[in-house]
Amino acid sequence: MNRYATVGYAFIAPSVVLIALTLMYPMLEGLNISLFEMGIDFQRRFVGLDNYREVLTNPAFWSTVWRTLYFSLVSGVASLALGLGLALLLDMQGLWFRAFWRVLFIVPWTISHVAAGLSWKWIFDSLYGVANDTLMRVGLIAEPIVWLGTRDWAMFAVIVANVWRSYPFVMLLLLAALQTIPRDQYESAAVDGSSPWQRFVYVTLPHLRFAIFVATAMDFIFNVRQFDLIYVMTRGGPRDSTEMMSTLVNRQAFEFFDYGVAAATSMAMLVMLVVATLAYRRLMRSASEVL
Amino acid sequence: MTPPLARRLRRLVLNLVVMPALALALLFPIIWMVVVSFQTEAETYATPLVWWPSQIDLRNYVRMWEALDFQTYFINTAIVAGATTILAILVSAPAGYALTRYRFRGAEAYGTFLLATQMFPRVVLIVPYFVLMRSLGLVNTYPALILIYVSFAAPFCVWMLRGHFLAIPTDLDEAALVDGCGPFAAFWRVVLPLTMPGVVATAMFAFLVGWNEFLFALVLTTDQKMSVITLGLASLIGEYRTQWNELMAATVVSSIPAIALYAVLERFLVAGLTAGATKG
Amino acid sequence: MGLLMAAAVPAQAEPVTVQFVDWKLNDSQAILNFYSSVAAEFEAANPDIRIELVPVQWEQRVQKFTTEVQAGLPRDAIRLSKDDLVSLHPLLEPLGPLLVEAGITGLVEAMPQSIVRDSLTFDGELYGLVHNVSADGLMYNKRMFEEAGLDPDKPPRTWEEFRAYAERLNKPPQQYAYGMFGAKSASSARRWLRVFWDAGCEFIARDFTRATFLDKPECIAAFTREINFATVDKFTPPGAASADFEFVITAFAQRRVAMHAGGSNNAAIADSRNPGILGELALAPMPETGAALVNGDVMAIPKGAKHPVEAMRWLAFLNSKDMQVRSALVLNATPARADAIADERIQADPMLAFSPPPEALFAGYSTPKWPEVQEVLFDMVQAALLEEQTPEEALRDGAKRIDAILAD
Numbered sequence: 001m002n003r004y005a006t007v008g009y010a011f012i013a014p015s016v017v018l019i020a021l022t023l024m025y026p027m028l029e030g031l032n033i034s035l036f037e038m039g040i041d042f043q044r045r046f047v048g049l050d051n052y053r054e055v056l057t058n059p060a061f062w063s064t065v066w067r068t069l070y071f072s073l074v075s076g077v078a079s080l081a082l083g084l085g086l087a088l089l090l091d092m093q094g095l096w097f098r099a100f101w102r103v104l105f106i107v108p109w110t111i112s113h114v115a116a117g118l119s120w121k122w123i124f125d126s127l128y129g130v131a132n133d134t135l136m137r138v139g140l141i142a143e144p145i146v147w148l149g150t151r152d153w154a155m156f157a158v159i160v161a162n163v164w165r166s167y168p169f170v171m172l173l174l175l176a177a178l179q180t181i182p183r184d185q186y187e188s189a190a191v192d193g194s195s196p197w198q199r200f201v202y203v204t205l206p207h208l209r210f211a212i213f214v215a216t217a218m219d220f221i222f223n224v225r226q227f228d229l230i231y232v233m234t235r236g237g238p239r240d241s242t243e244m245m246s247t248l249v250n251r252q253a254f255e256f257f258d259y260g261v262a263a264a265t266s267m268a269m270l271v272m273l274v275v276a277t278l279a280y281r282r283l284m285r286s287a288s289e290v291l
Numbered sequence: 292m293t294p295p296l297a298r299r300l301r302r303l304v305l306n307l308v309v310m311p312a313l314a315l316a317l318l319f320p321i322i323w324m325v326v327v328s329f330q331t332e333a334e335t336y337a338t339p340l341v342w343w344p345s346q347i348d349l350r351n352y353v354r355m356w357e358a359l360d361f362q363t364y365f366i367n368t369a370i371v372a373g374a375t376t377i378l379a380i381l382v383s384a385p386a387g388y389a390l391t392r393y394r395f396r397g398a399e400a401y402g403t404f405l406l407a408t409q410m411f412p413r414v415v416l417i418v419p420y421f422v423l424m425r426s427l428g429l430v431n432t433y434p435a436l437i438l439i440y441v442s443f444a445a446p447f448c449v450w451m452l453r454g455h456f457l458a459i460p461t462d463l464d465e466a467a468l469v470d471g472c473g474p475f476a477a478f479w480r481v482v483l484p485l486t487m488p489g490v491v492a493t494a495m496f497a498f499l500v501g502w503n504e505f506l507f508a509l510v511l512t513t514d515q516k517m518s519v520i521t522l523g524l525a526s527l528i529g530e531y532r533t534q535w536n537e538l539m540a541a542t543v544v545s546s547i548p549a550i551a552l553y554a555v556l557e558r559f560l561v562a563g564l565t566a567g568a569t570k571g
Numbered sequence: 572m573g574l575l576m577a578a579a580v581p582a583q584a585e586p587v588t589v590q591f592v593d594w595k596l597n598d599s600q601a602i603l604n605f606y607s608s609v610a611a612e613f614e615a616a617n618p619d620i621r622i623e624l625v626p627v628q629w630e631q632r633v634q635k636f637t638t639e640v641q642a643g644l645p646r647d648a649i650r651l652s653k654d655d656l657v658s659l660h661p662l663l664e665p666l667g668p669l670l671v672e673a674g675i676t677g678l679v680e681a682m683p684q685s686i687v688r689d690s691l692t693f694d695g696e697l698y699g700l701v702h703n704v705s706a707d708g709l710m711y712n713k714r715m716f717e718e719a720g721l722d723p724d725k726p727p728r729t730w731e732e733f734r735a736y737a738e739r740l741n742k743p744p745q746q747y748a749y750g751m752f753g754a755k756s757a758s759s760a761r762r763w764l765r766v767f768w769d770a771g772c773e774f775i776a777r778d779f780t781r782a783t784f785l786d787k788p789e790c791i792a793a794f795t796r797e798i799n800f801a802t803v804d805k806f807t808p809p810g811a812a813s814a815d816f817e818f819v820i821t822a823f824a825q826r827r828v829a830m831h832a833g834g835s836n837n838a839a840i841a842d843s844r845n846p847g848i849l850g851e852l853a854l855a856p857m858p859e860t861g862a863a864l865v866n867g868d869v870m871a872i873p874k875g876a877k878h879p880v881e882a883m884r885w886l887a888f889l890n891s892k893d894m895q896v897r898s899a900l901v902l903n904a905t906p907a908r909a910d911a912i913a914d915e916r917i918q919a920d921p922m923l924a925f926s927p928p929p930e931a932l933f934a935g936y937s938t939p940k941w942p943e944v945q946e947v948l949f950d951m952v953q954a955a956l957l958e959e960q961t962p963e964e965a966l967r968d969g970a971k972r973i974d975a976i977l978a979d
Contacts, residue, residue: 007474008393011385012401015445018382022420022442023408029419030411040939041661042641089309094302101310103554106495107321110549112503112521115542118533119320126810127822128338130323144744149753149810151957164317169496173451176492179562180458210454218447221409228505235755238812239953249412254634255942257658266412273410278403336844338825358600421642430644509631510638525628526597531816531840 034263042259051264060240061248061265065272068244071159072223078163079219080212083170088200090171091178102175109168117232120161124148124233148234151241158230158242165229166222170215177211178204213284217277224273245269328352328540335535351540360515361523361541368519369548370433372501375440379497380490382441383448388478390449391456392464402453405446413506421510431514439507444497451496455489456482487559495553502549520545586621587878589885590646592636595868595902596626605901613888620881636873637662645873647882653867653934654757656691656699657941664872665696669883678887681908686865690934699869700890701907703899706863706927707762710833714851715740715826726855730796733858737806740829750819750831751801753811753956755949761864761935762832763952766797768933769862774948775973779938782973784966795962798955812956824848832857835922839903854925863927865934867907899923943976 034051036044055061089095090102108116123130124147132144147153181204189199227246230236236243236251245265252262327335328351329344355361386405390398420439421430429435459482467477483490505521512518524545527538591610596603603624610622625646627635633655639645640662651659670678682688682701691699713723719739727733737748752759767774770793773783784790801811808814808822822828824841826848831837835854842849857863870886872879888894895906896914905923906912918924935941951969954960960968 004393005395008389008395008398011389011393011474011478014382015386015405015449018438018442018445019405019408022423022438023416025423026416026419027408027411030415033415040637040658086313089305089313092305094298094305095310096306099554099557101314102557102560103550104314105317106553107318107546107550109499110502110546111321111324111542112505112524112545114505114521114524114528115324115538116320118528118538119324123320123323125818126813127808127818127827128340128825130319130340133340144809146810146813149813154813164320167317172492172495176488176560177454177458179488179560180455181562183562207458210457214450214454217406218450221406224410225412234813237755237949237953238753238957239950239959246412250414251946253414254637255946257637257942262412263415266415269412270407270410274403274407277406277410281403332843333846336821336824338827418638418641421638425642425644509628509635513625513639513644515625522628525631526626528628528630529598530594530629531820531836532598532843533817 030263030266033260034267036260038259040257047260051260052268054261055264055268061268063240064243064245064248067240067242068224068246071155071162071226071242071244072220075159075162075166075223076216076219078159079167079170080216082163082167083215084174084208084212086167086171087174087178088204090175106168106172108164109166109172111165113165113226113228114232116165117161117229120157120164120229121148121233124157149238151238154234154238154241158233161229161233162223162226166219169222170219173215174208174211177208181207209284213281217280220276220280221273224269324539325543327535328543330536332534332536351536352544355537355541355544359523359527359537359541361520361544363516364518364520364523365545365548367433367517368502368521368545371436371440371519372498372548374433374437375444375501376494376498378437378441379444379448379500380494383445383493384452384483384490385475385478386445387449387452388456388482390453392461392478402450405449409443409446417506417510420507424511431512431517433517435511436504436508436519437501439511440501440504441497443504444500448493448497451493452486452489455486459485488561491556491559494556495549498552499549502545586619587881588621588623589648589878589882590623590625591648591650591882591885592625592627592632592646593650594627594629594632595650596624597628602901605898609889609894609898613885616888617884620878620884622885633659640873640875643875645875645877647876647878648870648872648886650702651699651869651871652757653687653690653699653701653865653869654761656693656869656871657935657937658939660691660693660698662874663698664874664876664879665698666700666872666883667697669872669879670887673880673883673887675883675887678890681892681910683907683909686932686934687867687907690865690937691869693937699871700886702868702870702890702895703902703904704865704867704907705834705836705904706865706932707765707832707834707857708854708861708863708925708927709830709857710823710837710852710854711830712823712826712848712851713853715746715829719829723853726853727858730858734804737800737804737830741804741806743805745827747808747822747828748806748830749800750814750823750828751797751807751811752814752816752819752832753801753952754813754815754818756815757945758816758866760945760948761866763797763948764864764933764935765832765857765862766793768864768931769793769857769860771860775936775938775944775977779936779940780977782970782977785970791963791966794955794966798952798962801956802958812953820844835905835920835925836903838922852922854922856927856931861927861931863932865932868902868904938977940976940979944973947972947976 035046035048037047038044086105126132126144126146126149131147135141145153147157185203186199189203225246227250230242230244230247234242236247249262249265252258252265326342326344329348331348334341334344390402424430424435463481464477467481503521508519508522524538524541527534596606606624610624613622614620636649679697687701687704691697709726711726716723721736721739727736740748752762764774767784767790770789772787772790776783801807808828819828819831820837820840821844823831824844838849838852841852870889872882876882892908892910895908895911896916899906899917905926906917911917912924947969951965955962955965
């Protein structure tokens with residue numbers, strides 16, 4: 001091993017030690033439990049891959065996988081659009097009170113998921129919520145919409161709440177990345193007579209590519225893990241319309257006390273997420289030489 | 292070039308129409324939270340909606356802060372989130388730097404592994420971690436929470452900082468090394484200060500991981516004196532009755548430290564650090 | 572004075588601390604004050620025991636409890652919901668031997684046998700003491716009855732009458748006759764089981780082997796009638812599939828819903844949201860048989876508790892007749908003990924004294940599979956409320972899934 005690599009290992013050493021100390025044992029234990037039948041009395045009975053067979057052959061599991069993917073992707077695209085748009089606005093020349101706006105738009109990120117979920121549940125209440133009240137006053141709808149009690153609207157409502165809670169993170173990451181773009185590149189582009197749109201596509205976007213990858217990949221992981229917001233707003237209902245992997249695992253563990261099955265579902269979820277992330281990284285990498 | 296008149300018009304639209312409209316749309320739930328935090332329960336549930344409290348009533352804030360002991364929760368949460376922020380940056384910055392500057396075996400796989408550790412549903416990790424902390428005698432201590440929160444934040448922070456290290460020309464490190472700096476000094480004294488915008492974003496992220504985490508705090512604190520804000524918020528949601536007004540007062544107050552921190556750090560979110568350095 | 576106090580306590584007897592975990596302590600300052608004063612009274616009478624009141628979050632009470640027992644750090648005593656014990660009793664200490672060891676007699680005998688005690692007994696062992704009970708009646712608004720030209724002192728006695736009343740009370744979109752609980756929660760599960768119980772049907776067999784709600788046509792008819800109140804008659808506010816306790820009680824407090832199935836506690840909550848409405852509210856047995864599922868707060872001792880005997884003494888103190896009466900007045904819940912219900916302080920409040928006919932009460936199904944069965948029950952209810960299936964289709968579909976769960 002050359003000295004050069006040794007330095008590299010030394011730099012990552014603190015993070016390795018940390019993960020080994022805290023997460024390694026719980027993750028291996030999770031893997032271990034997934035091979036056992038374990039109920040409320042915590043007695044373990046080895047069942048090999050039976051839990052995996054039970055999980056993977058259940059059609060409800062697969063529909064939950066697709067639903068989680070749908071929720072996460074739609075939320076992710078919306079958060080990216082909103083976050084990127086706001087980051088560009090907040091970085092625009094000629095913006096007054098820049099610091100004020102930058103602080104203001106970050107606020108939803110600081111609200112706890114539970115409080116955010118409860119507030120959105122109130123906003124989307126079909127009898128006395130503000131969403132219906134406003135839409136009816138404006139004349140966009142004649143009848144109140146049953147937001148949380150119908151399949152499609154319930155999904156819409158949890159996505160809106162989730163995007164509201166997560167766009168500031170994307171915004172901040174991209175706003176920070178915008179600061180790394182050398183200003184002289186804009187100036188030379190402006191001198192070339194290019195339009196703002198051309199400058200965005202040819203100067204800004206290429207520089208943001210890595211940040212967009214990190215922001216969207218992280219946001220995707222947060223979305224897949226999102227539990228509190230959905231649980232507070234709909235508990236996965238009505239029927240299975242907003243049931244996600246997170247609410248499913250929680251139910252298996254803390255309502256059915258089927259710890260082995262909950263662990264197996266988690267492992268299956270982990271594998272799928274890793275594959276999805278690797279594929280996404282490959283996709284982004286093929287579109288850019290920087291990554 | 293855009294003619295000056297059109298540019299001025301565009302600027303007015305941006306400042307007087309676009310920004311206020313966006314703020315109103317996106318911050319509407321926040322406005323409502325603040326309003327409810329000043330109301331009485333009867334006002335909150337009145338029909339038609341009461342938008343303006345009959346008086347500015349601070350009782351919810353007083354009750355939340357004193358009777359419900361949010362004061363203690365605040366101190367605990369601030370200690371935990373503060374330590375999480377500092378440690379997460381200290382752990383993740385060198386790793387993020389190494390992944391951009393040093394080609395070593397397993398570097399890519401390690402980056403992916405770090406992300407993978409965050410894809411495991413936490414409900415499954417909670418009991419083994421509790422058992423682990425119990426055997427170390429750390430239940431009901433700050434380190435139990437700080438350690439796990441750093442583990443939740445740092446892997447993401449590595450990725451967040453990585454992009455910022457990528458944006459800094461390698462000539463800088465090389466120049467530092469030629470000048471006789473060691474590899475760590477080149478990273479710590481020369482490169483890291485230039486990634487301030489990235490550090491700000493990362494610090495905010497790590498702080499909020501520590502500030503808003505719920506599940507592990509729930510299980511790892513069995514003593515009320517060690518409780519944190521998210522647990523305090525959840526305790527206002529009862530079997531039959533959610534104490535809306537206190538809950539919203541607590542939510543408003545608990546978002547202030549993060550906002551204040553960001554207001555302080557925001558000034559470092561500026562362009563040109565790199566450009567200046569290369570010229571110098 | 573200090574010297575005297577010190578002399579009264581034997582020098583070597585360090586008091587034992589009993590930790591009592593209770594979500595109610597978070598509910599209001601009045602409740603916290605009440606239990607603090609009870610603890611002080613107990614400590615005065617038992618100088619060798621100190622009580623530490625430990626509040627817990629309602630939603631997370633089960634998760635917190637199970638992880639603590641699993642990690643080997645159980646508390647000494649805990650309040651649970653009666654329905655929790657169906658799955659959680661393997662993590663609790665049987666109370667029989669502890670009662671003997673603590674020298675407590677007559678306490679269990681004071682609890683009503685038929686419903687409450689039996690449902691807390693698993694494999695012949697008793698696992699909990701019932702602190703209070705709740706059983707739903709028809710909660711209605713007398714003022715809204717009057718305004719609709721109905722006699723507020725004559726609530727509907729049959730489902731025919733109920734329908735006739737509902738038609739007069741129903742003035743959508745401003746006012747609806749009936750609040751229905753279609754969202755997932757333990758309390759709405761009890762209300763749907765009531766529909767079957769009222770029609771004389773078991774939901775699953777008493778030996779927990781199969782679904783039995785298809786056995787008689789009356790069961791299907793009862794379920795269809797209840798669903799139709801929402802989907803056909805439109806007696807309920809739109810969106811019954813997502814209507815939870817919060818939604819219904821708020822609509823009821825705002826006089827947008829005239830009737831719902833609820834207990835005395837609901838009246839108190841409605842009054843805190845709309846002060847003064849309490850005087851308009853009344854509680855009567857549900858139409859037809861008055862059927863109701865019984866739930867209540869249960870006090871138990873976690874497995875592996877460090878001081879189980881001392882904890883037993885504390886729980887016995889908390890469930891004496893006088894304490895049950897006093898706590899009932901603070902919690903707005905009916906006491907469990909017959910002698911406590913008969914107490915004049917309880918009888919003075921018709922809501923607290925309310926009890927459905929004893930023969931119409933039912934405690935639910937004590938099988939560890941119940942949480943999974945209940946999940947299917949919600950799915951059937953919501954499928955029918957969303958009109959994705961007819962009520963009968965939903966039942967037939969659900970019966971197959973429940974049979975599979977119970978056969979497993």
